[in-house]
Amino acid sequence: MMKNVSVFNVSVPQQVLDDLKNRLNNTRWPGEAEGSGWHFGTSEAYLKELVHYWVTQYDWRKQEAALNKYPQYMANVNGVKIHFQYIKGKGKHSKPLLLTHGWPDSYYRFHKIIPLLTEGDQSFDLIIPSIPGFGFSDKIALPSEAVADLWKVLMTENLRYAKFYAAGGDVGMGITKALASKYPDVVAGVHFTDIGYPMGQEDPNTMTEAEKQFAGFVQQWWYSEGAYAMVHSTKPQSLAYGLNDSPVALTAWILSFINAGAPPEIIEQAFGGKDELLTNIMIYWTTQTIGTSVRMYKADAIAQWGGAQPLKKSSVPAGIAIFPREAQFPREWAERFVNVVSFQKMAEGGHFAALEVPTVFAEALRSFFYSIN
Numbered sequence: 001m002m003k004n005v006s007v008f009n010v011s012v013p014q015q016v017l018d019d020l021k022n023r024l025n026n027t028r029w030p031g032e033a034e035g036s037g038w039h040f041g042t043s044e045a046y047l048k049e050l051v052h053y054w055v056t057q058y059d060w061r062k063q064e065a066a067l068n069k070y071p072q073y074m075a076n077v078n079g080v081k082i083h084f085q086y087i088k089g090k091g092k093h094s095k096p097l098l099l100t101h102g103w104p105d106s107y108y109r110f111h112k113i114i115p116l117l118t119e120g121d122q123s124f125d126l127i128i129p130s131i132p133g134f135g136f137s138d139k140i141a142l143p144s145e146a147v148a149d150l151w152k153v154l155m156t157e158n159l160r161y162a163k164f165y166a167a168g169g170d171v172g173m174g175i176t177k178a179l180a181s182k183y184p185d186v187v188a189g190v191h192f193t194d195i196g197y198p199m200g201q202e203d204p205n206t207m208t209e210a211e212k213q214f215a216g217f218v219q220q221w222w223y224s225e226g227a228y229a230m231v232h233s234t235k236p237q238s239l240a241y242g243l244n245d246s247p248v249a250l251t252a253w254i255l256s257f258i259n260a261g262a263p264p265e266i267i268e269q270a271f272g273g274k275d276e277l278l279t280n281i282m283i284y285w286t287t288q289t290i291g292t293s294v295r296m297y298k299a300d301a302i303a304q305w306g307g308a309q310p311l312k313k314s315s316v317p318a319g320i321a322i323f324p325r326e327a328q329f330p331r332e333w334a335e336r337f338v339n340v341v342s343f344q345k346m347a348e349g350g351h352f353a354a355l356e357v358p359t360v361f362a363e364a365l366r367s368f369f370y371s372i373n
Helices: 014-025 044-056 060-067 114-118 144-158 171-182 209-225 227-234 236-245 247-258 266-271 274-287 290-305 358-369
Strands: 005-008 072-077 080-087 095-100 124-129 164-168 187-192 317-322 339-345
Touching: 014 044, 014 247, 044 247, 044 274, 060 274, 072 144, 080 114, 080 144, 095 144, 095 171, 095 358, 114 124, 114 358, 124 144, 124 358, 144 164, 144 171, 144 290, 164 171, 171 187, 187 358, 209 227, 227 236, 227 247, 227 290, 236 247, 236 290, 247 266, 247 274, 266 274, 274 290, 317 358
Parallel strands: 095 124, 095 164, 164 187, 187 317, 317 339
Antiparallel strands: 005 072, 072 080, 080 124
């Protein structure tokens, strides 16, 4: 029996969709430098093509029905409304697995792996929440540790699991790492696709040569591709006005990150096509949560630079799968933060592995979590 939980279904008012179409049709395009492609940011040529598809072919009601295919709920967790999917595994001894998304995706990040992880003898009860400030959860921006506190209550009090497993990447990585550090008594195992980045606070005398090379790569990446995070962490409110008012601006900003460090074709490949790409964007647009989602970066920055005590290294068994189009950190970097018992270099996939290579990603989760107690 779940506590303080009610059934939820996605249902967007028609006037929101009508308003969206009007805004798309009345976009003021800025123009772009001839032959610039993606070198100056999101390609206007590609964006115009996508918007044309959005207006003429994309069917939100069809996608809305697909979102409602799996059971969804709303929980009151310490006064914060948390939206989550909850799909029971079909095996006799399914393991409870909490999956946490990142930015600029949403709980939709995991929709392809739901059938892969809930079937068979080695199945999972999947709990897939929307982070506060994202999607259908409360519009409030919280730092990662505070979200981890909510996840612990959701799993142990609202859903009444004595122990559970957790996985996450990107923003979800920080939340999952905090869960493992703060609540090793209830978190039985964790899995990551990234583990955080050197930020210049590290003592170089304690770093291996591989870690120093990784730090150099990260510094170069931030200079070339990190503009989004710097804006989110410093001036999120200034950004939010435009993104919340213009669906094309919102889409351009999200696409610019998805494209970072990857060839343009990855944009649609990562999400499975235009419909999936637009559905993820629609979750931000229809809930008006782009402002609170980017504000979370500021909340984390304040916590990190405001004198908060760093998390202690977790003792919880941790599995790591590094995909080729992800920052290639060495094992010893991960061992600074978590108890690494499995460290895999994957053959294909990138930052959005659950969407790009769902079968590979699902098998990585299954093989790890069923290899530990």
